[in-house]
Amino acid sequence: MDRRAREVVYFTFFRACALIVMLSLVVLIGYIATGGLERLSLEFLTEMPRRANTEGGILPAIVGTFYLMLIVVTVTVPIGIMSAIYLVEYEQSSWMGRVFKLAVYNLAGVPSIVYGLLGLGIFVVYLGLGFSLMSAGLTLSIMTLPLMISASQEAISAVPGSVREASMALGATKWQTILHHVLPYALPGIFTGMILSVSRAAGETAPLMLTGVAMSLQRLPDGFFDSFMALPYHIYYMATQSSDLIATRPLQYAAALVLLLLVLGMNIIAIVLRKRYREKYKW
Numbered sequence: 001m002d003r004r005a006r007e008v009v010y011f012t013f014f015r016a017c018a019l020i021v022m023l024s025l026v027v028l029i030g031y032i033a034t035g036g037l038e039r040l041s042l043e044f045l046t047e048m049p050r051r052a053n054t055e056g057g058i059l060p061a062i063v064g065t066f067y068l069m070l071i072v073v074t075v076t077v078p079i080g081i082m083s084a085i086y087l088v089e090y091e092q093s094s095w096m097g098r099v100f101k102l103a104v105y106n107l108a109g110v111p112s113i114v115y116g117l118l119g120l121g122i123f124v125v126y127l128g129l130g131f132s133l134m135s136a137g138l139t140l141s142i143m144t145l146p147l148m149i150s151a152s153q154e155a156i157s158a159v160p161g162s163v164r165e166a167s168m169a170l171g172a173t174k175w176q177t178i179l180h181h182v183l184p185y186a187l188p189g190i191f192t193g194m195i196l197s198v199s200r201a202a203g204e205t206a207p208l209m210l211t212g213v214a215m216s217l218q219r220l221p222d223g224f225f226d227s228f229m230a231l232p233y234h235i236y237y238m239a240t241q242s243s244d245l246i247a248t249r250p251l252q253y254a255a256a257l258v259l260l261l262l263v264l265g266m267n268i269i270a271i272v273l274r275k276r277y278r279e280k281y282k283w
Contacts, residue, residue: 032260035253044254048218049229053238054248058255060217064133064228065202065262067221071137072144072201077194079141080148081183087149088156089178101153108146115143116210124211131212134224139207144197151196155189156182184277191274195267202263205232215241231259 047057083104091097119139129135159182167177183190213233221228235255242248 029260032253032257035250036255036257039250039254040257045258049216052243053216053234054242054244054251058229058231058234058258060220061229061231061234061255062258062262063220064213065231065259067133067224067228068137068140068208068230069198069202069266071134071224072141072198073194075138075141076144076148076197077190080145080193080197081152081190083145083149084152084156085178085183087153089174089182104146104149104153108150110143111206112143112204113206113210115139116207118142119207120210129225131227132225133212133221133228136208136211136213136228136230137224139211140201140204143204143207144201147200148193148197151193152186152190155186155193158189159185188274188278191270191277195270195274198266198270199263202259202266203232205236208233231255231262235259 044057045062046059048059049061050056087097087100091100116139119135119142123129123135123138124131129138163181163185164177167181168174172180208230212227213230214227215229215233215237217227217229235252238248238252238255239245
């Protein structure tokens with residue numbers, strides 16, 4: 001087989017793989033939408049749950065999930081970016097930087113239940129935050145931090161060295177070069193890391209079970225140190241612990257559809273911002 005024929009075979013295989021991924025996403029969304037659209041309504045989105053979640057809406061779960069994502073973004077993004085800057089710009093070739101990178105890569109593969117136990121021991125018990133939104137949000141932040149650091153590190157490393165050299169040749173300090181030249185060029189990749197981090201945190205259930213998520217609440221959280229509901233655990237509870245699994249099946253699909261739309265909405269916002277910065281800072 002000549003080189004041209006091999007190229008056609010390879011590209012056909014790559015297109016087939018991409019098509020399988022896209023079809024899987026379409027089938028998943030279609031399956032969930034088919035089962036949940038019949039129960040999706042304004043009342044379902046704005047009412048409190050009733051009768052052990054078998055009736056009513058999911059407003060507390062939506063608000064709790066939104067608060068969790070707010071904590072994750074607030075904690076993970078700045079710490080992840082600053083850690084990536086330190087690794088790339090200050091400890092690129094030192095032994096300490098290599099150890100730090102190895103630790104980050106290993107932490108990215110730790111199961112979520114382990115992070116749940118860590119959050120239970122540190123935030124709930126040791127720091128005395130109790131079973132609360134803050135404990136759960138900080139646990140999810142630690143869990144997604146390695147992913148954010150890795151993505152930000154790759155984005156910052158991809159900025160050409162000529163950008164740094166040109167800035168410093170004009171008299172800028174190293175920090176001014178990083179802040180005004182390196183970071184703007186790396187923002188599209190950083191937004192990619194933020195998308196992946198938020199998406200992973202939004203779908204986790206195990207850490208929430210160990211840090212304070214409630215089965216059902218008739219009110220919204222009063223603050224970040226209050227108990228809460230969350231969509232992932234709400235779906236898990238209705239699918240495994242509900243008194244009537246068959247009767248609540250439409251509610252399960254509707255809640256899963258809302259969670260999927262919530263994640264997609266946050267991802268779309270990040271994608272729009274990433275596209276804007278990618279067009280603004282081209283190299």
